[in-house]
Amino acid sequence: ENIFDRSRMAPKTPIKNEPIDLSKQKGCTPERNPITPVKIIDRPQPDPWTPTANLKMLVSAASPDMRDREKKKELFRPIENSEQSDTPDSLQYDIVDDTTVDEFEKQRPSRKQKSLGLLCQKFLARYPNYPLSTEKTTISLDEVASVLGVERRRIYDIVNVLESLHLVSRVAKNQYCWHGRHNLSQTLKMLQEAGELQYGELMTFQHKEQDLEYKFGERKKETIPHSQDRPLLDFSEPDCSSASANSRKDKSLRIMSQKFVMLFLVSKTKIVTLDIAAKILIEETQDTVDYSKFKTKVRRLYDIANVLTSLGLIKKVHVTEERGRKPAFKWIGPVEFSGKTDELRGHSPTSDSLPERGSCAQYQICAAGKQRFTRHASFNGAQPCEGTRRKVSSEPSSPHQERQDEYCSKMINLAAVCRQKIEEDTRNSSITSPFSLLPVPGDSDFCVNPLPQAVFPMVQAEVPSLSLPIGISSQAPHPSTPAASKTENGKATLVPNQPFLCFPSSSLFMLCGGLQENNLSETLPTAGDKGNRSDEATAVVPPAVCQKRCSHKCTSPSSPADDEEPAAKKQTIEQSDLPLSLVVPKKPFESPKAESTPGNACPSAVHLETYHLDLASAAAPEAASKESLDCQEEEKHISKENANQPFQPQYLYVQPTTGLSSFNFLFSANQTPGAISLSSNQLPSLSVPCVMMPSAALASFPLICSPSFTSPVSPVPDGSFSAAASMNFSMSSLASTTPVFISTTAMVTPKVSPAPSVDLQQPAHPALHLSPVLTRSCSAVKLDSPMCVGHPVTLLKLQQPSSTPLTPKSIRPAHHEAFFKTPGSLGDPVAWKKNEGNQTRNASSVQRRLEISGTSPD
């Protein structure tokens, strides 16, 4: 019977008949494959496209479960219909169905004919876009596979993407329920909202959207979610998905698909380049990014894009950048989604759940698979771009703002991703694996002191703030591997005008004074990283060590408080519930500061995170240091005195940990007055404007303080140190390997004795790499002694010359461009490949990823 059906079909769309790959099914003998001798040769498999082959397939498919037989029959009919419909869609493809293709073609179906997009079209043709609500259409994978003449694997690809958009839902093994597009708008709306939360914030700063050719321009809408919104997103229930849902499955293709769609929805231009999307996705998913990962992501994106294209949601385009033409996809689906939500919900039960799922999906997704890492961070929309951008631009060479913009946009995206991750992690941690978050008390190796109040209360409403669960933030403890710290090149550079410091290497963070008058008392819990998946590693690391480091370096008292950890955990957990709600000021950020400083205008949202240290570098001293920072029981008070230059943004740089997957956070120190205050208080959340940067970008940079700062960190009385201490980011860690500087912005006062301060403007120390951009006036000091306590203002971590082996590239001074660029932007994948030195971790890896152009500052 089947055969007959098949045969009928065949005639209709001979061409289209895909080559069926029955081979898998059973031993189909290579019977006659007239057509593709080659393959045949290779494999004994029969050629699919022949009717017989098809029959075989069908039979084989059917046999397994006769159960669906009837259904199949039904299905088949539709299929026939579908075929006809198929072709039309093909429009999207340049390819054009060459339906005209000769029969030869038929025989040897070209790749295009076997494309996933085409297959998807056929698949879709089988089902009505808007099925009657009354009738539920079930989809049998076996059937479909056999009917379409493909392996099931391919069907999974399609179904997974469709499922991410809720066009179908899995009801049982081998069974999917077709919902059609009724809920599509709702789903998209949800995704858009979610996307805005995640990515949209970033958008704020793209004022320049115009420039962006293809970047994401995001909407700045005020839509920024409030903490409240979160609940919506809440992934709280992974459940939503069908029973099986939680599995890793939620992890990849489905999630990736949703995120990919979100990018489009959030993008002003509605155009997303593949590489950017891939990077974003990678960031989310992976700690370590390497070229192969990138390639894999791209492959997956093609898969997804093909399906979305078939759905008529996107189409392929090319964006032309300076670098050249890049493949991209443009959203051609609906853009505005008025709230139809009602409808959505109304739909089938499965569908009902959908909305939730959709919202949560993203988060869930992440959460699902990865508990291994824990990161906590929350951040709001960032507005950093400008600052960042500027910096970048500051570079002498890069005149192209456009690019920078792009970078910014990319970064934004990345940041969003990071945020998402963090959230997820947080969630997870709270939910599932708290441990991951916090080291077990016993374990605590981390120097981190959980600040009881890790949380920062938000001070200023104006600034978009994030609230982090305190615990989370506080926890930073994880064993950091000293090695890691070493690995880094400590390059510290100060950038004139820019108040922030960057620690190139992994674990550093910077605080910059410069807060405005407001005294910010910050407790930066940021450090908390925990051992991620590498808990083990962390565990391994003897706490003592950490402490040592801390103590040793950190003059600051901060000691890893193991004890605290428990508390921290608790907090964390609690907080987790809290969520990382993002508080976003609805207003666009216009912090006065920003205004004041044109360049830096972007107010940044603060992102706090807790990273876990890289496992790899088990002992990340830095981490410790970070924690230590937090640790500092004291709250850090950073007073910003520089009223004068209120606006220069100051950032705290948090070293990216693996968990973060290479993101660096910069917290702006100087916010609008009072904007940031981190108090040791229990405030669960902290709102700080910050900028998040892809670590990669940072990696290459040795940023440092901006001299511009006139007023150093608030001189906290003894706190100065304390301040410093507060800042102290676990200096210990820093100290361990890399020399850190803390200095006021203007100058580095190297407390560190060894090296006298360097003149800012000089590029400097050989040791340091100053990015060209930075070059302006940067002062870098090398300190042998890791820490400089005295000045609260800036910490610099200098590279140690030899400390870690750097790859040549890593060594290179990064361009300013590099700074912002995402790895992908950089271009050569090749660079990525380098990652061999995993140990170097993020920083190194990042650097590798990124191509840093090597203009060495020398």
Next chain:
DNA sequence: CACTCCCGCCAATTA
């Protein structure tokens, strides 16, 4: 050669 992305191995999950 770069871009696409098919194909199918094989691990993770489920039943």
Next chain:
DNA sequence: TAATTGGCGGGAGTG
């Protein structure tokens, strides 16, 4: 334990 799912990446097809 077998079957279902689906991550993943080699490497082929296409331009």
